[in-house]
Amino acid sequence: MAFYAEKDFTEDETVLEAANQVMQGNLSLHWYNAKTERMKGRPSNMDRGLTYQDLDVGSYGYTSIPENVRNSQSMVSRGSEKVGKLPDMGYVVNRxxxxxxxxxxxxxxxxxxxxxxxxxxxxxxxxxxxxxxxxxxxxxxxxxxxxxxxxxxxxxxxxxxxxxxxxxxxxxxxxxxxxxxxxxxxxxxxxxxxxxxxxxxxxxxxxxxxxxxxxxxxxxxxxxxxxxxxxxxxxxxxxxxxxxxxxxxxxxxxxxxxxxxxxxxxxxxxxxxxxxxxxxxxxxxxxxxxxxxxxxxxxxxxxxxxxxxxxxxxxxxxxxxxxxxxxxxxxxxxxxxxxxxxxxxxxxxxxxxxxxxxxxxxxxxxxxxxxx
The missing domain is CATH 1.10.620.20 (Ribonucleotide Reductase, subunit A)
Structure with missing residues (x-):
């Protein structure tokens, strides 16, 4: 079954105006203050390079994933700030x-x-x-x-x-x-x-x-x-x-x-x-x-x-x-x-x-x- 976004964005004046303001140099920079954890990923072995194991830290790590993932059904990458009404991807494997x-x-x-x-x-x-x-x-x-x-x-x-x-x-x-x-x-x-x-x-x-x-x-x-x-x-x-x-x-x-x-x-x-x-x-x-x-x-x-x-x-x-x-x-x-x-x-x-x-x-x- 096809999914249709809530709006046709070609007809959404709010989206178009926001893009226009940015391109005129009026940056909002609201994403600067994302409520996410600050960290610097560093490889534990320079010869091996930066791996997923090296990034297993805090909210970005896989160790902290709960047994039941209840509040994350969108495609947002783990550790990102979730805002607004994000689309539900309909995941069926959440444990x-x-x-x-x-x-x-x-x-x-x-x-x-x-x-x-x-x-x-x-x-x-x-x-x-x-x-x-x-x-x-x-x-x-x-x-x-x-x-x-x-x-x-x-x-x-x-x-x-x-x-x-x-x-x-x-x-x-x-x-x-x-x-x-x-x-x-x-x-x-x-x-x-x-x-x-x-x-x-x-x-x-x-x-x-x-x-x-x-x-x-x-x-x-x-x-x-x-x-x-x-x-x-x-x-x-x-x-x-x-x-x-x-x-x-x-x-x-x-x-x-x-x-x-x-x-x-x-x-x-x-x-x-x-x-x-x-x-x-x-x-x-x-x-x-x-x-x-x-x-x-x-x-x-x-x-x-x-x-x-x-x-x-x-x-x-x-x-x-x-x-x-x-x-x-x-x-x-x-x-x-x-x-x-x-x-x-x-x-x-x-x-x-x-x-x-x-x-x-x-x-x-x-x-x-x-x-x-």
Missing amino acids: KSDVWSDNVGELYEESKARRWVPAVDVPWKTLRTEPLPPDLESAYAQLYTLLQECQIVSLDFPSRWVSLINQDFLEQKSFMCAQMLDASRLLEAFRKRALYGGTGLGRASISAEQGLKEWLWADRFPQGSVSINLSLAGLLLVIYRQVAAFAKTKVDRSIMGYAMQDAGRQVAYGLGQLRYHLQHRPLEVAAMEEYVDDTEHSMVGILGSPELLEPMIIICGGGLEKDQVDKGRAATARFIKLVVSEYMERLASAGLAGHSRRSRIPALIDRIQSPA
Whole structure:
């Protein structure tokens, strides 16, 4: 629904006259006396520069944000003087414990410091001078096709919520924008890698996309964050490590190295956000347990997808010969178990300590045949 200002300012003589008076040199300077806190922002480390952490002071700081933001529904920057009737932005996420993580400021600064450019930072020409065998190249193309699906969801989640979160959480919203940049950059890198090899894209995975959509459309931000920033990002982080360990080209090792650092930030935020949420809202533990119980089947949909497992086996084994497939199966079985064990460890660390005992996932994963 469109918003219309209370007045058409082209017809507001008060606004036009005030602007005219200023341009004639009759300055009111009323803003000189803004009722705001006086401070000088200074970097604590000159090499690092001025960060959000350095500005965590008084009314300008994020430490002082209350649990419930009740009197700030406009786009005014935190710490500014609020005067008159400011527009209501209709924010629906106004509780700090719904979105906050104590590491969000550091993660935002890191995302800027460790930015990279797929077009020039990946050594693309080495793939042209040292091409992979067709079967192996096709496996990479299929894997990178599925990874694009995952990054689209990682991009859509923060973009869905950022305008609904109160402006007082500006460091949080800044980090969400950085997450969108990270996801779009990885989407770019994965797409370019799949097409650079010459085989084209692979096939979409029905089970993976169904699971990803369920995670994406969580009703509330804390639940969606667990799914996207913890479950999905944690799974992807293990994929990136696995591929980096077995990759035969500098291009794939380079891409996976960058992907690990970007996914690592996402996981760090997801873990911190869930921990902060449960620490400040202990009565929400049962509801979060129920949500995770109901939706973690999506992990099986992704992990059990042939569009993921088969290229992983070929990549880890190095080809389609029987001994290569056997080697790849063994490595992929370890990969699956690692995804699940790290997922359970993170949930426990964040405050869902008993989840591994009630989860359906370990038993389902055991049904996936591992090599003898």
